[in-house]
Amino acid sequence: MASAQDISNRIIQAVMAQKIAPGARLGEQQLAMLFECSRTIVREALTRLAARGIVTVSARRGWFVIEPSHEEAREAFEARRVIEMGLIRCTHVVSKAAIKQLKAHLASEKAALKGTDIGLRSFLLGDFHVCLAECLGNSLLADALRDLTARTTLIAMLYQSSHDAAESCEDHVRIVQALEKGDLAQAEQLMQGHIGTVQAALSRQAASGDPLAQLRNALSPLAQPSPDEPVVPAKRRKSSRTAAKATEESSTYLGALL
Template sequence: MAEHGKSTTTDAVYDLLCRAIIEQSLKPGMRLPEDMVGEQFGVSRTIVRHALVRLETEGLVVSKRNRGAFVAEPTLEEARQIFEVRRCLETEVTRLLVERMPRSGFDALEAHVRREHGTKGKDGPVSIRLAGEFHILMAELSGNAVLAKYVTQVVRRCSLIMAMFANSHSADCAVDEHSQIIAAIRAKDTDRAVRLMEHHLGAVADRANFDGTPDTVESILARYGRELAQ
């Protein structure tokens, strides 16, 4: 019984740390000392260590020798690769749902979209998390547990990428795109559903600065200065 309780506590610590990373409260590169995390959550360092190991296996945390655990900082190349994998996985999820959406699947997806609409313009971090959870829910509804596991990991790693590379984030258009994807799946229009998903994920990737040239003060001011010339 004690072992079960320990596992449940580890799950709770893992979930809280995961949510803090996905909502971009814990930023890439932040150090996560076991004693400090344990003190804040009221748990032992052992439980924290187990939670951090899980996060490390999912690519959200990295351990540095003699320095401890840190929120991961994906490289530009890793970011590109993760988005490529996400596109492959989620287009397959979309195809599967056209073929075999569970009876209650549309109700679950539409209820989630209503939750997304409820946070529009109010809480950016929660909107980002809910947007990712929509894609995870789609994968779970596919009935393929292995596929759902990988989609979950990739979607969560994308939140880190957006924290590092995104120029801006607007969940408003994303919610509308989610509704369009649901409608295409309901109509059993595979081509349209896949096309919408690819466009949707492309728009997410476009918000990340993947050309390898980070913004400088000069380049930012130049963008705004162009408005004066118009």
């Protein structure tokens, strides 16, 4: 039977892999079925994630993954900038073992970029920052960065980041190269530039601060087909048997995400 810690870890991993979108509902009963545990344990896991700022709860609607506002997005990136640059600044020597571990992580990133598993790629790119904190000997900051990285992953999904994964990996490579050379000032500068680039890649919707942008886009008039364009008939309504099957499968939909 899964523990509350197991469940919260899996949800964080799924968020960092971009498998769970901002605003997604996390049903207690569905999670309990998926992890084969009681709803009490699920509720404990979700309460922990709420305290860490990853999920939120509504008395009548249930548990949901957060949907960060523009201001919360700015604060999250600023917090990451302070922690990660400060972590490098306070480092005096980076051990060979740490460099070896970071290079192993970079190798995994590069392999994921060549593969087709987008979730794994997203997770590894975010987890680099957690790995860096661990390699520099601060597990407390590693935990903090795990939550902040999950938040910024949700922000990137919500505001449709255009940041390229290969570019992010190259940034990581240059940071590790600077650490290996012992040039901590350059590593700090590269980290600042990297986080700034990721933040700058957020869509103009985030930059404009227009609270109606998403609704305005959603309710804009649909494009009319040209007179020569054939009309495709609408699909028939699902049969009761198909609908029942869909309802039956919906109870385990989180399995594909977690």
